[in-house]
Amino acid sequence: SEVSQIFDFWTNLFRPVPRNPKEGFVPDYTPKYLEQFDFIIIGAGSAGCVLANRLTEEHDWKVLLLEAGGNENFFSDVPIFAPFLSLTPLNWGYNSEPEQKACRDLRGNVCFMPRGKVLGGSSVLNFLIYQRGHPEDYNDWARMGNEGWSYSEILPYFKKSENIQINELKNSSYHGRGGYLDIDYASYSSPLQTAFKDAGEELGFEWNDPNGENVIGFSKPQATIRKGRRCSTSKAFLEPVRFRQNLKVSKYSTVLKILIDPYTKKAYGVDFFKGNKRRRVIARREVILSAGTIGSAQILMLSGVGPADHLSEMGIKTLADLPVGYNLQDHVTFSGNAFIVNDSKLCVNDLTAASPLAAAAYLAGRGPLTIPGGATGLAFARTSYAADLSEGRPDMELVMGAGSLAGDLLGILRSLLGVTDKWYWKVYGSLPPEVRQRTFSMNPVLIRPRSVGRLMLRSANFSDHPRIHPNYFHHPDDLRALREGVRLVEKVISTKAFQRFATRIHNVPFPGCEHYKFDSDDYWECAIMQTSITLDHQVGTCKMGPAGDRTAVVSPRLLVHGVQGLRIADASIIPRIPASHTLAPVVMIAEKAADLIKKDWARYPFY
Numbered sequence: 001s002e003v004s005q006i007f008d009f010w011t012n013l014f015r016p017v018p019r020n021p022k023e024g025f026v027p028d029y030t031p032k033y034l035e036q037f038d039f040i041i042i043g044a045g046s047a048g049c050v051l052a053n054r055l056t057e058e059h060d061w062k063v064l065l066l067e068a069g070g071n072e073n074f075f076s077d078v079p080i081f082a083p084f085l086s087l088t089p090l091n092w093g094y095n096s097e098p099e100q101k102a103c104r105d106l107r108g109n110v111c112f113m114p115r116g117k118v119l120g121g122s123s124v125l126n127f128l129i130y131q132r133g134h135p136e137d138y139n140d141w142a143r144m145g146n147e148g149w150s151y152s153e154i155l156p157y158f159k160k161s162e163n164i165q166i167n168e169l170k171n172s173s174y175h176g177r178g179g180y181l182d183i184d185y186a187s188y189s190s191p192l193q194t195a196f197k198d199a200g201e202e203l204g205f206e207w208n209d210p211n212g213e214n215v216i217g218f219s220k221p222q223a224t225i226r227k228g229r230r231c232s233t234s235k236a237f238l239e240p241v242r243f244r245q246n247l248k249v250s251k252y253s254t255v256l257k258i259l260i261d262p263y264t265k266k267a268y269g270v271d272f273f274k275g276n277k278r279r280r281v282i283a284r285r286e287v288i289l290s291a292g293t294i295g296s297a298q299i300l301m302l303s304g305v306g307p308a309d310h311l312s313e314m315g316i317k318t319l320a321d322l323p324v325g326y327n328l329q330d331h332v333t334f335s336g337n338a339f340i341v342n343d344s345k346l347c348v349n350d351l352t353a354a355s356p357l358a359a360a361a362y363l364a365g366r367g368p369l370t371i372p373g374g375a376t377g378l379a380f381a382r383t384s385y386a387a388d389l390s391e392g393r394p395d396m397e398l399v400m401g402a403g404s405l406a407g408d409l410l411g412i413l414r415s416l417l418g419v420t421d422k423w424y425w426k427v428y429g430s431l432p433p434e435v436r437q438r439t440f441s442m443n444p445v446l447i448r449p450r451s452v453g454r455l456m457l458r459s460a461n462f463s464d465h466p467r468i469h470p471n472y473f474h475h476p477d478d479l480r481a482l483r484e485g486v487r488l489v490e491k492v493i494s495t496k497a498f499q500r501f502a503t504r505i506h507n508v509p510f511p512g513c514e515h516y517k518f519d520s521d522d523y524w525e526c527a528i529m530q531t532s533i534t535l536d537h538q539v540g541t542c543k544m545g546p547a548g549d550r551t552a553v554v555s556p557r558l559l560v561h562g563v564q565g566l567r568i569a570d571a572s573i574i575p576r577i578p579a580s581h582t583l584a585p586v587v588m589i590a591e592k593a594a595d596l597i598k599k600d601w602a603r604y605p606f607y
């Protein structure tokens, strides 16, 4: 713990003096052996920070929040640096098992799966995009038997968490004011944004608020940004309440297992590791698992809750036989292409981002460094594979990046994506560095995937990362739909709006796909399988479903089936991935979870 205190000191020093009095350094607390709490929350990530705030609104509830990581820092605050963070110890560093149809040309033939190991969790590593999905995504959840989760029932929770800063949306009935989470546009608008808007209109799409009435359309990304800096859930929900007497936060605390009584099947405590010591704490009311899609499934299985056959294979005694780890879903994107324009001022690549001018503008909350993860435009559309979805529901997203992989002179994007240097030089090496600086990207994202994966333990030892099989493109329609996404990008690029800048695709074929004719359907399918990467939206390993649903792990009240005193609230409970980025849904889930917990315990004030 001495080391962690020194680390705390340094990270605090490098953070600018908070301009908002609600922000500030979260003190670390080390619980005593067998210390009792009403609630123990595992994981101070996107969901965990929301829960810690909402549960400690009840003054007589004593809450412990356990987090394996430490603090955010100066760099994690800078929106455009998001890709760089996955290369730091703020990332758990998970990899998939080698995939058959994806990530073929990446390092070791595996897909990187970054996850936040820090207060705020993946909301600190993510690309800041705030997107909720289509109302029917949630009505689907309700139709699967999840009472209370239809769109009209969850919209109030999206709004409750939100503090919308975008003027034209402040009076929208879809947005909330006065919540903890600031949502804003980056104050910087890339000149390409106008072309993107015009291109959308040329193709018959409206420029809209995709979190409002219609999802389909073109838009500027809404983002978790506060005055040009990242607004993680830690900054939004945890820091303002860090001095509440009934909240204790234990950092650098890695949970090993949840203690469950084998006879009563009641969760009563947690074992964790901190400062080289194994420690134990006791929960009087509930243990709440918010360790994310990978962490929650792993901890649950290590605690004896999971598929009996798999647990016995790992030498773990089964306390509840549940399908933990199945139903893994994710969004995959094709990010290898680069588009060349005739003016470098249109794009933001390494050299622009690293300039002193950009740094100076950032300190005033402005400039290109405030672009969320480099994304400057979003579009939601339908491919011919969306025929089974009702009108207005998209199955394809386009994310326009202010820069591209070609412009990655420093190698940061390459490292994030896992693209090898050999691949990079073969594809982009023929372009002079000056041309590489005037490139941008437009990546199609498969937002209604049909393929489903599975997460399994590697061993009964917590420090062994789980085996993750995302199974991207296992369903053949997924590959075809993403190929249509590439065609949609081509249409956007061919509009007058983009042709004003003589926009053209860089047409050196990807290694391994040279034998196909460039731009043929076969070529794109090959290229997609070579360099497709995850958008890091993994969900679903502890699926929510009613009693009697044999594929479900938690009930619609988020209680683990067959176990008492154990709830899960994070991305892992999502039964079907929404057609959107996943942070906003996770914050909504945590807001609703806190209300469910308050309602359930209102009947037992003295437990």
Ligand SMILES: Cc1cc2nc3c(=O)[nH]c(=O)nc-3n(C[C@H](O)[C@H](O)[C@H](O)COP(=O)(O)OP(=O)(O)OC[C@H]3O[C@@H](n4cnc5c(N)ncnc54)[C@H](O)[C@@H]3O)c2cc1C
Pocket: 042, 043, 044, 045, 046, 047, 048, 066, 067, 068, 069, 086, 114, 115, 116, 117, 118, 119, 120, 121, 122, 123, 125, 126, 127, 128, 129, 130, 131, 253, 254, 255, 256, 290, 291, 292, 293, 295, 296, 299, 373, 535, 536, 537, 538, 570, 571, 572, 581, 582, 583, 584, 586
């Ligand atoms: C690189 C990246 C880019 C992304 N971009 C976007 C985006 O632009 N927009 C968007 O909406 N979504 C994005 N996402 C996805 C989104 O951020 C996640 O879906 C969401 O944050 C998940 O929230 P969670 O609470 O389920 O898990 P997390 O936020 O990951 O929280 C889990 C927490 O539990 C802790 N934990 C895990 N295991 C243990 C243990 N054993 N002991 C103690 N603590 C533990 C972790 O350290 C972490 O803090 C991105 C994600 C990544 C990684």
